[in-house]
Amino acid sequence: MDPSTALLTGRVAVVTGGGAGIGRGIARGLAAFGASVAVWERDPDTSASAGDEVGGLGLTVDVRRPDEVDAALARTLDALGPVTVLVNNAGGVFRSDLLDTSENGWDALYRANLRSVLLCTQRVARSMVAHGSGGSIVNITSIEGVRAAPGYAAYAAAKAGVISLTRTAALELAPHGIRVNALAPDITWTEGMVAVAPDGAEEQFGRIVPMGRAGHVDEMAGAAVFLAGGLSSYVTGQTLHVDGGTEAAGGWYHDPAGSGYVLGPPPGSGPVTPAG
Numbered sequence: 001m002d003p004s005t006a007l008l009t010g011r012v013a014v015v016t017g018g019g020a021g022i023g024r025g026i027a028r029g030l031a032a033f034g035a036s037v038a039v040w041e042r043d044p045d046t047s048a049s050a051g052d053e054v055g056g057l058g059l060t061v062d063v064r065r066p067d068e069v070d071a072a073l074a075r076t077l078d079a080l081g082p083v084t085v086l087v088n089n090a091g092g093v094f095r096s097d098l099l100d101t102s103e104n105g106w107d108a109l110y111r112a113n114l115r116s117v118l119l120c121t122q123r124v125a126r127s128m129v130a131h132g133s134g135g136s137i138v139n140i141t142s143i144e145g146v147r148a149a150p151g152y153a154a155y156a157a158a159k160a161g162v163i164s165l166t167r168t169a170a171l172e173l174a175p176h177g178i179r180v181n182a183l184a185p186d187i188t189w190t191e192g193m194v195a196v197a198p199d200g201a202e203e204q205f206g207r208i209v210p211m212g213r214a215g216h217v218d219e220m221a222g223a224a225v226f227l228a229g230g231l232s233s234y235v236t237g238q239t240l241h242v243d244g245g246t247e248a249a250g251g252w253y254h255d256p257a258g259s260g261y262v263l264g265p266p267p268g269s270g271p272v273t274p275a276g
Contacts, residue, residue: 002098007228009034012080013228014073016120017090019046021190022140025217026087026224027054030062033225034084038076040069040120041104042090056080063116084135085228086124088117088162091140093155106154118163123180127171133261134177136228140220141239143186143247163220163239170237179236181227187214207254208230210245253271 008030018027019041020029031037033056039054040061041047041178051058057079060107061072076083092112096105128135128215144152145159163182187193187205193214205214226232252261 011035011084015086015087023089025221029221036080045077064111074118082131086137089140098153109154114161137180139182141182182239184248
């Protein structure tokens with residue numbers, strides 16, 4: 001094997017929601033491995049700063065709107081060339097108990113977390129097909145897409161939809177040389193997480209996550225770089241859990257008394273907001 005296979009030199013990547021958090025970490029990672037990166041972000045300040053940081057393009061885009069996606073793709077093609085990597089990271093979450101969820105609230109979470117993935121995947125994949133370039137699409141879903149999430153039904157349903165869409169898109173786009181995979185994080189330290197995390201959160205996460213800590217955005221970026229490049233050339237339709245073992249644990253937690261694992265929440269653990 002040639003180590004240069006890991007590089008993304010000459011590739012053009014789009015990262016949606018790349019102004020902060022996991023998205024910004026992924027944008028940095030793709031750029032570090034040689035890709036020219038366009039950050040599509042709704043916040044004009046963070047889109048500009050992220051674009052500058054990666055030495056690429058920062059565009060203010062609401063990926064829930066097809067007209068804005070079309071315009072952003074046209075500007076990206078003009079500035080950087082044909083897109084060969086797409087990371088659908090944009091999304092959002094808020095708590096809403098099932099009995100209290102409004103139609104507007106449901107639609108808002110669907111549009112942010114699933115409709116945006118369809119719009120960007122469809123538009124960028126059409127461009128990949130037209131240019132005959134093939135490519136890699138990486139969708140950011142969540143551990144909440146594969147387990148129950150009380151209080152977050154709409155969010156979890158949308159993230160489950162991303163996993164299903166990933167599989168179907170992988171089959172439909174495979175004849176065009178386009179691979180489609182997903183990353184599913186759990187607890188990941190981001191600016192937003194740090195801002196809301198209560199005192200003792202790091203210790204709490206150590207009890208919840210088998211590897212004993214929350215993840216870092218660079219660890220998500222490493223997985224995204226792998227799926228974007230040649231080292232994963234025969235991988236498609238898969239969801240990779242970058243979660244320190246949480247999904248595999250299936251409800252087993254570290255026993256604070258030090259006697260291994262226990263089934264059920266560890267003593268002293270509080271609620272954890274979905275972070276993927």
